[in-house]
Amino acid sequence: MINTVSLSLDQAPPISIPFRFFLTAPLFAIGAGLELLILGDEMIATRWSPLTLGLTHLLTLGVLGMVMCGALLQMLPVIAGSPVPRVMLVGTLTHLLLILGTLLLTISFLSGSVVVTLAALTCLGICFGLFVIAAGIALWRLVAPGVTIRGMRLTLVALVVTVILGMAAALGYVGIAPIGHLSLVTNIHLGWGLLGWVGLLLVSVSFQLVPMFQITPEYPSWVKRYLPSSVFIGLFAWLLLKLVPVMAWSDAPAQLAVALVVSGYILFSVTTLRLLSQRKRRVPDVTLLFWRLGMYALVLCALLWIGGALFPPPDAAHYFSMLLGIGLIQGVALSVINGMLYKIVPFLCWFHLQNRQMALMSMTVRVPHMKEFVTDRSAKRQFHLHLSGLVFTLAAAVAPLWFLRPAALLFILSNSLLLLNLAAAVQKYRATFKLLTPPAPGPTAGVGGTG
């Protein structure tokens, strides 16, 4: 009746799996910043320019997707007690294909080449196919899933929808498949990606992590139970109402479906901010700064959307959708992910080193604590760069001539410092790992760090 074998409390993947994702992400962010710095002028004219699309995907695939995939492979065994099968193989392939696919897609946006587009789609298709199957097995084999697991299942479905719509749009753009209403398909792809895959993962992970690490009260049970499914239903209704021709008789029902999604996120961000203000842990915390910023950005994006729905901006005001996109990607998603990295990376360094220390019983070597891997001062400095970068990018959406280059520069600086902070942690991990290597009985001992 009770399967204790499946209760695997100790199946975290090797540290090299999550770390390769986490350390690649800032590189793509720096790449995106460089692209903005060099080619920025052409980009800002319209959200539909190939450059803007390419830049967006450098951030969504290369940064957000990269960290989210790595974090899920790491977290599933802990949060769900259900490890991802063949995690080394899946992790290695997903990581390589995601890098290759993102680079090819960026080139395809710049060149418009059909061959490159097909190559990019093949890489990304296999990458996400593999990831969804592996994570899906881990998520669906659980018999009594909690709210976080149910939310993660919806997240995975949203990823599938996002990938399929994205591929359809790409095939349409290069003229291979006769996809009608391309801009509509693109919009729905974007909505499912940001509000489905990214947003729902944020929501379901927060239910678990916010009360746990900030010692706040729990999220109200009705929020936990109904919020993720309401958002998902809203997104699904929106997709049907927009894409099934019979239903596209009026725009009002579709707007209503989006309104459901938006109110879900307002509820989420306001609840999270309220819980954070009630936290029992009263020490300064850099991750908390990033999270608060992300939640405020989410509220502002929602208000902006409502404003736009009530008083539609003129068509010429293309900065409206730019502001929303920047707010959601840079303001919400990147903030939260950046903050999370400052908890996960030092913790994993410590955790793996301490496990090793205890296995070897080499108690003379002191394992550094978390704040020795990434110092508060350096993390905080990067937060300020991130925040100023965000303000300048938002300003650049309205007045690109003035703000675009400073925004790109700040974004590059912020992500370089993030990379530096993470690399310093890995460096310290490696150095301590070497100290913890037992006196070699044979020639095989002393293999270096796995980070």
Place this chain on the structure above:
Amino acid sequence: MSTIATAMTADHRRCDEIFSRAEELVSSGDWTSGEAEFTAFREAMLSHFSMEEERLFPAFEQHLGHAMGPTQVMRMEHMQMRQLFTEMEQAVGIRDDARYLGLSETLMMIMQQHNMKEEQMLYPMMDRTLGQAGGEIAQQIGQT
């Protein structure tokens, strides 16, 4: 009725609160109260560990017929936390707040994911397997 899950989860929350108070006091530079609060926290944690290691885990392991698997991992994590308590005690001794706060941040992470695994998986499983006997242990835990 009191279950293992409710009784032990409540004890986790109690430990969390003492933990936050100790951390806040040290962070504000109040070492006198901070030291007392840290000691109270460590005592609360150690008595929680011994309830598990001396009563709950053996009962559960007896039922399973072996001491491998989940309880072994939990014992291992208790050891990791005990080691952090020792280091924190040293930091309190030399009044090194940066070191204490770095260690308490680390402890927080391991402690919370340890608690999560117990609360969401292990305790409910114990409640199901141990039945009446588990209820009695929980009753006694609630009274202490």
